[in-house]
Amino acid sequence: MTVMEQRGTYRPAPPPAWQPRTDPAPLLPDAEPYRVLGTEAAAKADPELLRRLYAELVKGRRYNAQATALTKQGRLAVYPSSTGQEACEVAAALALEERDWLFPSYRDTLAVVARGVDPVEALTLLRGDWHTGYDPYEHRVAPLSTPLATQLPHAVGLAHAARLKGDDVVALAMVGDGGTSEGDFHEALNFAAVWQAPVVFLVQNNGFAISVPLAKQTAAPSLAHKAVGYGMPGRLVDGNDAAAVHEVLSDAVRHARAGGGPTLIEAVTYRVEAHTNADDATRYRGDAEVETWKQHDPIALLERELTGRGLLDEAGAETARRDAETMAADLRAHMNEDPALDPMDLFADVYAEPTPQLLEQREQLRAELAAEAEQEGVQG
Amino acid sequence: MTVMEQRGTYRPAPPPAWQPRTDPAPLLPDAEPYRVLGTEAAAKADPELLRRLYAELVKGRRYNAQATALTKQGRLAVYPSSTGQEACEVAAALALEERDWLFPSYRDTLAVVARGVDPVEALTLLRGDWHTGYDPYEHRVAPLSTPLATQLPHAVGLAHAARLKGDDVVALAMVGDGGTSEGDFHEALNFAAVWQAPVVFLVQNNGFAISVPLAKQTAAPSLAHKAVGYGMPGRLVDGNDAAAVHEVLSDAVRHARAGGGPTLIEAVTYRVEAHTNADDATRYRGDAEVETWKQHDPIALLERELTGRGLLDEAGAETARRDAETMAADLRAHMNEDPALDPMDLFADVYAEPTPQLLEQREQLRAELAAEAEQEGVQG
Amino acid sequence: MTTVAVKPATMAQALTRALRDAMAADPSVHVMGEDVGTLGGVFRITDGLAKEFGEDRCTDTPLAEAGILGTAVGMAMYGLRPVVEMQFDAFAYPAFEQLVSHVAKMRNRTRGKMPLPLTIRVPYGGGIGGVEHHSDSSEAYYMATPGLHVVTPATVADAYGLLRAAIASDDPVVFLEPKRLYWSKDAWNPEEPATVEPIGRAVVRRSGRSATLITYGPSVPVCMQAAEAARAEGWDLEVVDLRSLVPFDDGTVCASVRRTGRAVVVHESGGFGGPGGEIAARVTERCFHHLEAPVLRVAGFDLPYPPPMLERHHLPGVDRILDAVGRLQWEAES
C-alpha cells in the first residue's frame, strides 16, 4: 500500500495495549492525616483497646527512658529511642495476629517487645553481646534491621511464601522516612504489588533521617503518595494518635489477609529525642519545633481521650505507671548483669558445619585464650 | 499536670509538621495517553517539524533494519532493535537543544544517531571493537548504558552540576518499562525532585522487558503515576505518535529549563522485533499482538497525517526513503570494513597513568604478540 | 557408582536437569529471576520448569536484582529453598548489599536460628563475545564474604552434582556457572544423574608429576589443553579443579603441590586481588618447603573486561599458561 492509497483510511485509535489496569483514585491518600482521638470517630473506638494501647504506650515510653539511661551507664552500646513515636510502635505490634510477622528496623525495639519478645533479648543487639538476641520464629519477629530498607523485601518474600503455602500470614514491615529513599524500598513495594503479597508497609515519618529533614528527603506531597505508583493504596495517618494508627493498620492487615494485597501507610510523627544517644540534635534543629510536637504527645492525646470519656482515672493512670516501673526495674536488673559470653561462639554459626578453615581459626583462638588465661594466672 | 487536671483542656489539632507541600492533582497523568496525530491538536503542529520527524523516522527504521542485517552477517555482536519505537527515539533527540545532554540506554542507538553522533561510531559497542565509540562530549551524549537504570542518576547529577555552574543545560534520560523496577530509577527520580534538577525522564513502555510483560513488572495504573510519589509531574503519551511525544518532551524540557524541575514521561509503545537478534519472541508472545501494534505504526500514523494534510506526497515519501537508503548503504559500507584494532589499547585508559602492574602486563602482552607474529612468520 | 550407557549432554542440559530433579524432589524449591519462567532464561537453563511446575514454582520476577534476592531471603525465612538466577554476573551487583549484609550473615546473626538455604546462580566469565557488562568474573567478591559457599562446576557431571548439592545445602551458595561452558558437551547420562557431589572437594582432573595447575570453572578445559600441549615441552602437568572456592580444599591442593613441587594458579578473573592471590598464599603457607619455585599466577589482566574483539588477548590461554610453567625455575632441577 503506497502512501497515497492510505489516504482516507486513517482512523485514529489509542495505542492498542493501553488500558489503565487500576483506578488510581482510591489508591491516593486523603489530604489530611487520618485521626481518631478528639474526633467523632473516637466514640466508635473499643474502650478496651484504648486502655490496652494506653498501658502499652506508658510502658513503651518508660522502656525508652530506661534503655537510654542504660546507655549512659555503659550498659548498652547505643540506643535509638522511639520516644514520641510510641503510638506507631505499639499499634504496629497490636494490629497483628500471633501468626503474623513483624519486620522491624533498628528503632523499633518497642514494637518488638510489644509483640512479646523478651525485653532483655530485644536489647541484645544494642547491648552488643550478639547481633540478634531472640529467636525470630518464637514470636515471628525478624531481626532488627540496621541496613535501611533492606528488611522490606524480606517481608514481601515471607508474606509471598506464606501465601504460596496457603498459610494465613500477614507481614508488617516498618521503615523510616529516610529509608523510603533507598532502592530497596522501591523494589519491595513493587514486588509486593505485582505479587499481591499480604504485606503492610508502615513508614514512620518522624521528620528526620538523623539530621536530614524531610524536605531534603523528598519533594512528594506525602510519602503515602508513593503508593499509587505501585498500584497499592496509600494511607496517611496521624502517627501520634494511637487509635488512628491502630485502626488504619488493622484495616490494612485485614485487607491483606483477605487477599487484597499490600498497603503503604505513612504515619506522621516526630522523633522527640536525638537520633541515638550518640547524636547531638541541637546541631540541626531548634527547641521550638520539639516543643510544638510535645504538645501533640501520643500519650497525652490518648490520656485526654480516656479521661474525657471517663475510661481512665488517676488510679488507672497510676497503675499503668507502676506496671511500667516494674518492667523498668526488671529490665535494669537484668541489664546490669553481665551477659554470659563465650568467644568460641564466634565460630558456631557461620555455616551449618564450620569449614576446615574456621576450625583451624577456632583452634587458634582457643590456644590464645588458654595462653591468656595462663598469663593471667601467672600474674594474678 | 495530672491526668485529671488535663480534662477539658483537650483541643485536638493535626500533627504540627503536617502540611502537604505540593498539590498532588497537577502531578497526576491524564487517564488517556496524550495524542496529536489524527486529533484536533494536529492542526497546531508545525509542518516543518512533522516533515523532519517523518524523515528521521524513516531513516531510523532503515537504520534498525540495516543493523539487524549486519548482525546476521556477523558484523555486529548483537543489536537491540527499536523498530516500532522510532517516534520516541527521534523525538527524544529533537526535543533537545544542542547544549543539552542525552542519556541513552542500550536500545537507543537511534536517538544517539538522531542527535548527531556518527552512525558507525554509535555502533562500536554493539560491533564489539570498543565499549563506547563516540566522544560523549562532542554531541553531549552519554555512553549507551547496559546496566539498567544506572544512567538515570548520572543524568540527574549532570543536570544538577550544570545548574550549579549556572549553565542552561537540560538532561534527557531514557529507560525502559523494565528499568523502572530497579532501585536506581527510584533514587534518581527522588534526587531529581529534591534538587529540582533540570532532567526529563522518558520511559519507553514497549510492553516487555525481554520476555516479561508489563503486567508482571508493575501493578500501577500507569508508570507515569510513579511521578507524584516524587513530587514531579507525570505525563502519559502515545509513544507511537511522534508529534505527541515531541510536544510532551519539549514541554518538559522547557519546564526543566525554566527551573521547574524534572518530569517523568511514560510513552506507550511496542517493541515490534524480538528483544535482540539473539532473542526468540515467539516463546512469549503471539503474532496477533504484534499485528495489532503494527496497525498503530509510528511511521504510518505520521504518514497519514502528512498525506491527509497534503504535507507529503509520493515524491516526498520517496525522497525520505532514498535518503534512508543512502544512509544504510553508507553504514553497510563502513561496517563491512574491519575496524582497526590494537590490543595494546586494552591498557591505555584504565587509569590516567597506567599503574606499574599494568605496565608489566602490557609488556607481557606485547611479548606474546611478538611471539605470535614470529610463529606466524615461521609458519607462513 | 553404577553407570549405564551414556550419551553426550551439554552443561546447560545438566543444569536444567538438576533444577528439575531438585524441584521434583522437594516442593520447597522455588526458582525465580528475570525471564526464568515463560522464556526459560536467556541461557535456557530454566527451560520448561514453569510449564512443569507452574509459575508459582518458577517465577518471572520484576526487573530488580536486590528485590529478587531480598524477597528470596524472605521466602527462605519461611522455609522455602529459593534458587535465584542472576541474568549475568555484572547484574548481580545491585543485590550486593542484600548478599553481604543479609544472605551471608543471617545464620550467624541469629545464632543459627534463621539459616538461609538459598542458591544464587550466576552465569560468569567471558569468552562468549558479550558486550560490556556481560563477561565479568566476580568470584573474588564472593570469596571475600564469609558466610557464603562459592561453587563452580567445570564439567557436565559436576554441573548436575554440584547444583543439586547447592540446592540441598542449608547455607547460601553462590553457584557460578561458566557461561562459555554452557554448550560444552560431555558423556553423561541424564537419565541416571548419579552422584550429588559434596561441596568443598577439589578433584585432580589429570595426574602429572612436573607441576600442578590449580584452576576452576571456565579455565579447567584450558588447563587440560595446556597440559596436553606441555607434553611436547617435556612437562607432565597435574590439573586440579577446585570446584568449590569456599570452602577451600587445602588437602587435595596441597597434596598435589607437595608431590609436584611447583604450581601455577589459573583463572580468568583479574589477577590483582583475585582468587589466585589467596590460593597462591595458602599453598605457599602450607607447602613452602616443598616448593622449587614460587607459585605463579596466570589470570586476566587488571582492567575492565575487554570488548568482544579483544577478549582473546585478555583470557588466559594455553600459551600464557605454558609461559608461566616455563618460569617455574626448572634450572634448579638440572
Added chain:
Amino acid sequence: MTTVAVKPATMAQALTRALRDAMAADPSVHVMGEDVGTLGGVFRITDGLAKEFGEDRCTDTPLAEAGILGTAVGMAMYGLRPVVEMQFDAFAYPAFEQLVSHVAKMRNRTRGKMPLPLTIRVPYGGGIGGVEHHSDSSEAYYMATPGLHVVTPATVADAYGLLRAAIASDDPVVFLEPKRLYWSKDAWNPEEPATVEPIGRAVVRRSGRSATLITYGPSVPVCMQAAEAARAEGWDLEVVDLRSLVPFDDGTVCASVRRTGRAVVVHESGGFGGPGGEIAARVTERCFHHLEAPVLRVAGFDLPYPPPMLERHHLPGVDRILDAVGRLQWEAES
C-alpha cells in the same frame, strides 16, 4: 620539608582540613553524602564545610547510596570533583553496581574521554564498639575492581596528604578512613599542612632487620606496638605501611622483604580472599629466593564481624602478630 612548631591534631581534624583546603583551592570540589551538611557528618569530618562553602558545595543528600554515587558520577561527567561520603563501610554496598560498572570503568569505556575524578570516602574497620554492619572492612572488594585507586592513611599527616592527593587525582579513588584512628593524635601542624603525598607509595614506618610486617590503615599502630614488644623477644621488626593498596608499591615492600627475608601481612579484614592473599602472593613471586619462611598472614577471622563485646577476639592484636612472627621458622637461622 621545613616544619615549624607542631601541635597534636587528630586524624579527624586533618581530614576536615584536607577537605576544606581542597574546596578552597578548587571550586569544582563538592562534598556530598548523608548528614554531611548541617550535622558535619556522623564522625564530624565535614564539620563546618556547609557553613563555609554553602550547601551547594557541601550537600545533605537523600538517603540512598547508589543515588549518591550515581549522581556524583553525573557531576563528575560535567567537570566537578565530587567527594562522596559513605556513612559506614557496609552502607556503601548499595552503591556497588555504580562503583563497579560505572565509576571503575568510565575512563576505559570511553577511551579516556570521560574520566571521573571522584573521591569516595569510606570509614572502615572495627574496634569502635559498633553494632552489626558498622565495622566491616571491605577493601578486598575494591582491590579486586580494576579502575579504582584504593588508598588508606594510618597517620594524621597521611590523612591530610593522601586525601588531598585523592581529591586531586583524575581517577576515582576509594579513600578508606580507619574509623578507630579518627581520634588518634599526632604531632602535626594544621597551619602548614605541608606535603601532599603521592598516591602509590608505601613507607617504612620503622626499620628493622629480623622480619617485615606489611600492613595498612588501622593495623599500622598495632604493628608498631608489636614491633616494640618484639624487641623483648629479640626480634627487630620492620613495619611497612602500604598507604595505597592500588596501585601497589612492590618496590618498597619487596626491598624490605629482601632485606629481612621474612614477612607477615597484617590486616583486620577477613583473611580468606582478603588483601593479604594478594600481598603474600606477589611478595613471594618477587622475593622467593630471599624468603627464609613463607609469608604469613594475620587477619580477622573468616566470619561476619563480631558484636562489640567480642570484637577484641577478632581483631589482630600484638600477641597474634608476635605469634605469627614466631612461626617464621627461626630454627633455620641457628
